[in-house]
Amino acid sequence: MQEELLHSVVKLTKTRDVDSLESSLLSTIHEFIGCQAVSIYKSLSANDVLEVECCLGLEVIDGKRFQWSQSEKLDNPSPELLSCLNSACIIAIQSNDGVEKRWVPITLSDKPIGAIAIVSKGLGSAEQVLLNAFCCIYENYLTILHENERDKLTGLLNRQTFDKKLKQLIEKQVVKHHKTTKSKKDRQNQKETVSWLAMLDIDHFKQVNDNYGHVCGDEVLLILAQVMHSYFRPTDLLFRFGGEEFVLVFEPATVEEIEALLNQFMEQVRNTKFPFVKKLTVSIGVAKVGPYDFPIHVLENADKALYFAKENGRDKLCFYEQMVKADKPQTEDDSGIDLF
Known part of the structure; x- marks a missing residue:
């Protein structure tokens, strides 16, 4: 377990672009947490109008097959997702059938820029620690990639x-x-x-x-x-x-x-x-x-x-x-x- 975990972290930090980083993150979360679905959402705020995009998603079909979903703007983001983006706090809700939906904020320079959404049968304390750790690694590496892609003076x-x-x-x-x-x-x-x-x-x-x-x-x-x-x-x-x-x-x-x-x-x-x-x-x-x-x-x-x-x-x-x-x-x- 520890060797597999270390290998996944090494693989996660070998990527050199944001797209590869995001797909590696979702694969790693699914592998070690066993969720039904996991997605990355990003805020596209402009002129005080909050727009949200689902950048990438991974869903388990019939317990065996995987289905990836590509970039798509959301017409009606869920209230929980919007609350997570606005407050930079973890939001979790559980339905009567025991399915839990959890949104973990992603920040860049202390500003919420997105969220990781997890659908599962409920996360134990160990899974929650792992999930938060993976999100922190993603944030830290995203900061490095962001700085490498940007002009130092203008930020473009x-x-x-x-x-x-x-x-x-x-x-x-x-x-x-x-x-x-x-x-x-x-x-x-x-x-x-x-x-x-x-x-x-x-x-x-x-x-x-x-x-x-x-x-x-x-x-x-x-x-x-x-x-x-x-x-x-x-x-x-x-x-x-x-x-x-x-x-x-x-x-x-x-x-x-x-x-x-x-x-x-x-x-x-x-x-x-x-x-x-x-x-x-x-x-x-x-x-x-x-x-x-x-x-x-x-x-x-x-x-x-x-x-x-x-x-x-x-x-x-x-x-x-x-x-x-x-x-x-x-x-x-x-x-x-x-x-x-």
Whole structure:
């Protein structure tokens, strides 16, 4: 028992990404506690609105088979789960048939960010100690992974995690693409929704550093990151690529939705007060993220669109696909296109 337990702890801490850590945690909890189901929930709080996502779940079927459930947002989280997330306290209830549901909070930097939910026939004191220990190990290792994935100044995701995160997003798109059962006609009758990648660059940032110093420049970067974090959805991926350059990856949406979202964000940046700088603007280049695209190609396309935006006056939003279309020779039927 002790050897198996130590082996599971070693296996748990060998992982190098959050997804692997979560699946190892659920497998370990089931192995040593013998629950009927175990799930990980995460808080997606934004703008004082609490949203909850079930990141991963493991359920025992017929006492032998296992069934994994993937990421899913909850429309109606249970009151017990919400209470656990809000209070950071363990919540446990038991039904008349002896089935116990238990929610154990997960914290990061002393802030509740999620919960582990257990369904069992009731946990004894030894099982409760084990469960709490596994959750503590998960919290500690999650803190290490979180720090390794984040830019030290802004707290956004760093350049080193970009390839992995975008690859995971594209893989999910491929799975979704293969599961699509709608007819071609149905797809044509609907507006296209795809994922998007945007490259963002602060206009004339070198002048900020030259005129006011790098301390002021760092403050500008930090404030901009805070604006991004509060404006965009918790599910959007926000990266600092280095210097004054950022990369944003969005969930599937129409081109009209992304255009409106980014235009409103640019206006918010214009209206934000930065130290010493009277007015700060950003330029943005956007490219589609298709289910079979290579990350490097998507990044290059967004970079070309960003270059176009900066070469044509800055403080502009440019879509790569529109830019390419506008560069093609026009026929008599073409009426031109407005890029911005």
